[in-house]
Amino acid sequence: MSDDARAWQLVLRSVEADLLSGALSPGDHLPGERALAAELGVGRSSVREALRVLEVLGLVRTATGSGPSSGAIIVSTPRGGMSALLRLQVAASGFDVSDIVDTRLVLETAVAATLAEALADSSDDVDTVALSESDALLNAMDDPALTPAEFLALDARFHLSLAEAAGNQVIVATMAGLRDSIEGYAVAGVPTLSSWSDTAARLAKEHRGILDAIRAGDGAAARSAVHGHIAGYYAEIGLGSAPTPANPAPAPAPAPAPTEGPIA
Amino acid sequence: MSDDARAWQLVLRSVEADLLSGALSPGDHLPGERALAAELGVGRSSVREALRVLEVLGLVRTATGSGPSSGAIIVSTPRGGMSALLRLQVAASGFDVSDIVDTRLVLETAVAATLAEALADSSDDVDTVALSESDALLNAMDDPALTPAEFLALDARFHLSLAEAAGNQVIVATMAGLRDSIEGYAVAGVPTLSSWSDTAARLAKEHRGILDAIRAGDGAAARSAVHGHIAGYYAEIGLGSAPTPANPAPAPAPAPAPTEGPIA
DNA sequence: GCTACGCTGTGGTCTGACCACAGTGGTCTG
DNA sequence: CAGACCACTGTGGTCAGACCACAGCGTAGC
Known part of the structure; x- marks a missing residue:
């Protein structure tokens, strides 16, 4: 039944459910990728795809090596994810x-x-x-x-x-x-x-x-x-909002080319 | 030098660069996963991790099979990504x-x-x-x-x-x-x-x-x-903001007009 | 007692394999 | 000749296994 969902989404939902239930909190370690894969009955690559999403969204931080600071740790750094989302949407003309x-x-x-x-x-x-x-x-x-x-x-x-x-x-x-x-x-x-x-x-x-x-x-x-x-x-710099209703726009904008590829 | 970046980030940046340069636009097809992997010199799994991120962020839509509607297509559906980001951050107490x-x-x-x-x-x-x-x-x-x-x-x-x-x-x-x-x-x-x-x-x-x-x-x-x-x-329903927030006064205060965020 | 080395387990990556799926194009049939 | 049918092909989706680099831990050696 839940097979119609893709494997990585299953992992994502599992983590989200654990977060909501309190089983996982910021600072906690996620099980290792191999353990998580076995636990959920999916391949490690599917687990990794889900972790990648969580990482970009600012929910986990991963580190190699061993010890308490290694592995995937629940964090809460929404700024990074927000930046990535908005930046890419701007790039894609969204x-x-x-x-x-x-x-x-x-x-x-x-x-x-x-x-x-x-x-x-x-x-x-x-x-x-x-x-x-x-x-x-x-x-x-x-x-x-x-x-x-x-x-x-x-x-x-x-x-x-x-x-x-x-x-x-x-x-x-x-x-x-x-x-x-x-x-x-x-x-x-x-x-x-x-x-x-x-x-x-x-x-x-x-x-x-x-x-x-x-x-x-x-x-x-x-x-x-x-x-x-x-x-x-x-x-x-020539990027003011076009219509701009009540706007005390100061200097005249001579800027010609408003569309220049920013940094990647 | 760029080796310190992780492989999937390299893919992400490549797609972003193509987006900014105009080489990719909404509606375009991305190269196949195998082709992209070969082109960028990374493994297919790394390409897939990047695609997963782009998919969650609402930048691409993937479909199996063959024909014009299959493969990874650049779209621009920011709402899904925004929802996922905010929902998960709420779940993680962010x-x-x-x-x-x-x-x-x-x-x-x-x-x-x-x-x-x-x-x-x-x-x-x-x-x-x-x-x-x-x-x-x-x-x-x-x-x-x-x-x-x-x-x-x-x-x-x-x-x-x-x-x-x-x-x-x-x-x-x-x-x-x-x-x-x-x-x-x-x-x-x-x-x-x-x-x-x-x-x-x-x-x-x-x-x-x-x-x-x-x-x-x-x-x-x-x-x-x-x-x-x-x-x-x-x-x-008992979710009111405790310390009453941040926003312009409700009824009485004739919220000064000169500066209102232009939306258009 | 202190140092240094190897062990161990982690994520990071790659490879190759298989599956399900959906068009495509040919073939077979009427 | 027209239509239906089916194998082929290439796509993403998934998995298994194999390495690698890295960081901590424990033990052997000094």
Whole structure:
């Protein structure tokens, strides 16, 4: 009966069931591939195909050798899987870059507003502490010796630090994946800028504006600052969302070729 | 040098590179597994592990037999991959159900607001037509003979139809995945309701309220209606987000308008 | 007591084999 | 000649067995 399911799906379902039943938890070791194969009555290659899927999805980490750190261990690193999924879908034309950017806008404006409102409600120590990482990243970004790629990497981490402070892991992972999936485009667009140092300075200023609005507890201002920041950069490198309704798009975008193969 | 990468990752990267270079597009056939293995200098099992990943991620569809419909074909069905990723992460405790619900709130309120504002700007025929599916689903949900599971399935499709009308495929796929990942919880919570028929009637009424607000071009009302609808149901079945989340204020707060995530 | 070596078990990979399946094209039959 | 039928071929799906590299553990040797 269950034979109509493919062998590797059987393995996948078995692991999922063990996860749901509590038989497996993060940190636990999966049985060895050979043992799992025998236990489920499938070949080792089928087990491996399922493990590969789990690995890409960020559910297990595998290591060779022996000892406690070897084997397949249940972990929970959704960011990697989210990045891979979004990146490949973009590559396969399943997702438009403009849709990715728009989704970032939705999520990040919500994060900023939430953070601002949370701070406005009560001066919560936790949030304040959480934002200290954002401050540190901001300071690191002031270094004029940074290359554009380095700056943009810190930029991404800054945005992520806000999401982490907001506390929603799903949004953190999604934002990370969205950003990673178009990182190539963000970096590729740098040469089209008239002056990178000017742009970097503007971005840094906008970051501080975002943080100020959040700390001031002004949700609307935070939302607006984030929107302008993200939409502004992508518009500047010629990747702004086409229709863009209410968007204070700053600089005119002279960028010609929006479609350039990012990094593989 | 590239030997440190695992064989299946090499295959994955090769396919991704072909996708980005345009050598592969949706609808194209991948070379056969044996040919791909020979071409890349790896074993067939490694090719299969990579294909398995691509399949789960919704990038390829495989079929046995011969002829034009057989083999591995590039497709673009991100929803399946998103569902699998989110569902398994929930199973592995990587994501809290409350974070999933909160993320739905962020995305769906943004969708509703975008839709309303798009209709307010101009009576666009396209959007009107797109919402016809939403209407049809609404009517289908009026059937009192529906089981809770059937009703909830139509409910999910209704929400998805709004996202599709808004036009952002990333949000459509993410919403579908988020919803699927907690479908079990939504259905499992039904028995805890005092009266399913009352709840179903209320949900149907709320759906019409959402659609009315969208058609009226009232973004704030649409946002509020969606928020109340989703948060209300999960609160009713005991899954409400504990510390009330992150999203724009429901009714009162005239959520500042300048910055709303454009979805189109 | 300490070091160093080999043993053992892990995942990683490859090879070759077999199966089920679905078109294809030829053959056989009317 | 037209139609139905069937073996052929190539595809993915699966399995079994064989190595390899690696990392820890235990023991033999110093």
